[in-house]
Amino acid sequence: MGIGKQAKTLNKSQIEMVRGILKSKRNGLRNETIFLLSIKSGLRSKEISMLNWKMVSKSDGTIDDYINLPNSSCKGNSGRIIPLHKDIKENLNMMLTQQKGKHGFDQNNNFVVRTERSLSTTSQAIVNMFQSWYKRFGLLGCSSHSGRRTFITETSKKISLVGGSLRDIQMMVGHSSLQTTQRYIEGGSESQKKVIDLI
Numbered sequence: 029m030g031i032g033k034q035a036k037t038l039n040k041s042q043i044e045m046v047r048g049i050l051k052s053k054r055n056g057l058r059n060e061t062i063f064l065l066s067i068k069s070g071l072r073s074k075e076i077s078m079l080n081w082k083m084v085s086k087s088d089g090t091i092d093d094y095i096n097l098p099n100s101s102c103k104g105n106s107g108r109i110i111p112l113h114k115d116i117k118e119n120l121n122m123m124l125t126q127q128k129g130k131h132g133f134d135q136n137n138n139f140v141v142r143t144e145r146s147l148s149t150t151s152q153a154i155v156n157m158f159q160s161w162y163k164r165f166g167l168l169g170c171s172s173h174s175g176r177r178t179f180i181t182e183t184s185k186k187i188s189l190v191g192g193s194l195r196d197i198q199m200m201v202g203h204s205s206l207q208t209t210q211r212y213i214e215g216g217s218e219s220q221k222k223v224i225d226l227i
Contacts, residue, residue, distance in 0.1 A: 036169035037178040037214045061119040066175025068113035070201045073154040073172045075101055081135045084120055089135055091120045106202025180212040
């Protein structure tokens with residue numbers, strides 16, 4: 029993928045703006061959770077649409093500290109385990125409480141993201157949601173892949189602070205090669221200026 033074709037990343041204020049608007053609208057909890065799964069877990073649209081409660085639940089039915097993605101829900105054989113961000117966990121707890129109240133709910137089989145008319149959604153529907161949101165919020169060059177690129181870029185800036193490396197990020201996002209992960213990282217002009225000054 030050429031550099032000009034990559035989805036734009038979002039900065040902190042843009043992320044907060046999107047979250048605030050989504051929360052205030054219809055289906056706010058569900059939509060904010062979809063956005064967070066992209067931006068705070070790096071999930072692809074297919075992975076968001078295929079996410080079921082079993083993948084985010086412990087054996088006792090409470091929300092886990094990890095997302096357990098099997099190969100069948102991912103692109104290629106990129107199944108993996110991703111630590112669950114506290115904001116997503118909080119939202120999933122609220123969503124689980126809501127869905128448990130619905131007739132026929134089955135935590136072992138039901139999908140996390142559902143529509144008003146269906147118990148599931150499609151990858152394309154998730155792609156369309158992101159496209160509609162970013163267009164409405166005036167975020168140019170953003171797409172369903174923007175959250176994933178933002179996740180990879182932001183974790184790459186901070187991973188060394190916790191004793192990790194790009195290999196950890198590669199594992200969290202399910203890339204078969206480190207080179208693919210590196211291509212997702214957006215460079216920062218400020219950090220580039222600072223490092224030049226250190227030479």
